[in-house]
Amino acid sequence: MSESVKPLTVAISSSALFDLSASNNVYVEQGLEAYRRYQIAQEDVELEPGDGFSLVEKLLNINKLLGKKRVEIILLSRNSADTGLRVFNSIAAYGLDITRAAFCGGQSPYRYINAFGCDLFLSTDAEDVNQALAQNVAAARLMGRHRRAVSIADESTLQGHSSDSLRIAFDGDAVLFSDEAEQIFQNNGLEAFAANEVDQAQEPLAGGPFKAFLSALHELQQEFPEGESPIRTALVTARSAPAHERVIRTLRDWDIRLDESLFLGGMDKTQFLRSFEADIFFDDQAGHCEKASLHVATGHVPSGITNES
Numbered sequence: 001m002s003e004s005v006k007p008l009t010v011a012i013s014s015s016a017l018f019d020l021s022a023s024n025n026v027y028v029e030q031g032l033e034a035y036r037r038y039q040i041a042q043e044d045v046e047l048e049p050g051d052g053f054s055l056v057e058k059l060l061n062i063n064k065l066l067g068k069k070r071v072e073i074i075l076l077s078r079n080s081a082d083t084g085l086r087v088f089n090s091i092a093a094y095g096l097d098i099t100r101a102a103f104c105g106g107q108s109p110y111r112y113i114n115a116f117g118c119d120l121f122l123s124t125d126a127e128d129v130n131q132a133l134a135q136n137v138a139a140a141r142l143m144g145r146h147r148r149a150v151s152i153a154d155e156s157t158l159q160g161h162s163s164d165s166l167r168i169a170f171d172g173d174a175v176l177f178s179d180e181a182e183q184i185f186q187n188n189g190l191e192a193f194a195a196n197e198v199d200q201a202q203e204p205l206a207g208g209p210f211k212a213f214l215s216a217l218h219e220l221q222q223e224f225p226e227g228e229s230p231i232r233t234a235l236v237t238a239r240s241a242p243a244h245e246r247v248i249r250t251l252r253d254w255d256i257r258l259d260e261s262l263f264l265g266g267m268d269k270t271q272f273l274r275s276f277e278a279d280i281f282f283d284d285q286a287g288h289c290e291k292a293s294l295h296v297a298t299g300h301v302p303s304g305i306t307n308e309s
């Protein structure tokens with residue numbers, strides 16, 4: 001494949017890449033100028049990894065495995081360049097290959113997402129995520145593990161997880177697919193939803209906010225020899241038979257392959273995500289995200305009817 005092929009481009013906020021909770025406390029309690037002085041005084045002190053750090057490491061590792069730059073990480077930050085120097089120093093200290101950034105001096109960085117050609121935007125700021133989704137870019141508010149207690153069982157699972165393996169799990173409706181079927185479920189109930197999905201089984205679902213990102217991931221997987229891709233994807237959905245058929249036919253129509261598909265029929269997704277050893281999970285429903293985020297990094301995708309309020 002030509003080197004001119006556009007890399008998979010992921011934008012991440014500084015607060016998603018690193019743990020800025022201590023710095024944020026200074027800002028909240030003492031104001032902007034105190035925050036600026038604090039960051040300058042601490043600019044040679046490495047920041048602790050944030051909820052998106054491990055994902056970024058594994059994405060950048062794909063470049064090493066392929067021997068070419070097929071993934072690019074862009075830093076999009078509300079910091080000024082002055083206060084953001086500590087972030088770039090930490091990037092250098094951890095050896096992360098991140099060279100492009102936008103420091104927006106307190107303003108939302110969403111307006112630069114399309115200029116950078118981003119396929120995905122990860123942030124801890126709900127407003128920025130909503131703005132990115134409005135620009136038709138896959139985006140999620142990160143909720144993760146680094147500030148939470150981790151059980152012995154979780155640590156045991158993580159220790160067995162290959163450092164090269166990148167595992168990404170997606171919900172279906174309102175994430176990979178549009179929320180057209182979810183609207184029927186929310187407005188008319190489960191029976192109406194099931195009847196509609198049987199009736200429309202041959203009709204592909206429209207794409208949701210993460211369709212293009214999944215497609216880009218799928219293309220990246222194809223660059224590895226069969227059976228050797230470090231990227232593994234999974235659909236983890238509350239759907240069950242007979243509503244599964246429309247999903248399968250939709251992915252077939254898109255010419256996109258998912259490595260695993262879990263049709264859970266309303267069961268709690270958490271244990272399945274742990275068993276899959278997901279590095280990150282994307283879901284539109286805040287309740288599912290709250291449960292999952294106790295165990296895996298989770299991105300809440302505020303799209304579709306369940307987020308309209």
